[in-house]
Amino acid sequence: DTQMTQSPSSLSASVGDRVTITCRASQSISRYLNWYQQKPGKAPNLLISGASSLKSGVPSRFSGSGSGTDFTLTISSLQPEDFATYYCQQSNSLPITFGQGTRLE
Amino acid sequence: EVQLVESGGGLVKPGGSLRLSCAASGFAFSNAWMTWVRQAPGKGLEWVGRIKTKTDGATTDYAAPVKGRFTISRDDSKNTLYLQMDGLKTEDTAVYYCALRGYSNGPWFDPWGQGTLVAVSS
Numbered sequence: 642d643t644q645m646t647q648s649p650s651s652l653s654a655s656v657g658d659r660v661t662i663t664c665r666a667s668q669s670i671s672r673y674l675n676w677y678q679q680k681p682g683k684a685p686n687l688l689i690s691g692a693s694s695l696k697s698g699v700p701s702r703f704s705g706s707g708s709g710t711d712f713t714l715t716i717s718s719l720q721p722e723d724f725a726t727y728y729c730q731q732s733n734s735l736p737i738t739f740g741q742g743t744r745l746e
Numbered sequence: 747e748v749q750l751v752e753s754g755g756g757l758v759k760p761g762g763s764l765r766l767s768c769a770a771s772g773f774a775f776s777n778a779w780m781t782w783v784r785q786a787p788g789k790g791l792e793w794v795g796r797i798k799t800k801t802d803g804a805t806t807d808y809a810a811p812v813k814g815r816f817t818i819s820r821d822d823s824k825n826t827l828y829l830q831m832d833g834l835k836t837e838d839t840a841v842y843y844c845a846l847r848g849y850s851n852g853p854w855f856d857p858w859g860q861g862t863l864v865a866v867s868s
Contacts, residue, residue: 675852675854679791684858684860686856687857690854691851691852728791737781737796739791
């Protein structure tokens with residue numbers, strides 16, 4: 642199985658900050674890496690697919706990069722609605738696996 | 747609008763069974779690979795399994811913790827996805843989400859249903 646490790650597990654930030662979350666795969670997953678945002682009591686929402694493709698309607702302050710084993714999600718200027726938990730997910734091979742999540746507070 | 751609505755969750759004793767449903771609308775369900783993901787209380791996301799289209803053989807794949815106990819099926823005439831859960835364990839307690847598997851730049855899950863809570867306890 643491909644293990645996904647996110648860092649940090651939690652992050653304290655303020656509105657306007659630039660935030661970067663990293664995700665590392667235990668083996669190469671090419672660019673088969675997706676990012677999801679989840680707010681309390683809600684289902685996850687897709688933000689980015691294929692490591693860097695922003696889903697339509699997602700604000701451009703979100704961006705993703707990386708390939709192979711190392712990936713990042715960056716929020717260029719944090720907005721109040723961005724305080725949530727973020728998960729990376731690899732779709733290169735079964736079983737599909739998620740990172741443990743990064744809580745932005 | 748693409749919509750997924752889960753139902754069927756509830757409280758069940760260890761060793762018991764439960765069947766979850768996921769009603770789909772707004773897209774060609776019969777052409778879609780579908781997946782189940784769960785989230786234990788206060789924990790992260792865990793992939794449960796997936797089912798391909800009938801055209802692709804309706805093949806199913808499962809995560810190791812549920813293989814042999816859970817069965818994913820689909821009824822394309824009803825636009826409904828199912829998760830039959832047998833031999834439930836306390837560690838199966840979670841919110842269960844169904845999700846549509848899309849593909850561009852690689853596979854991804856979007857959208858997700860609102861989730862249904864399964865609690866396994868004596």
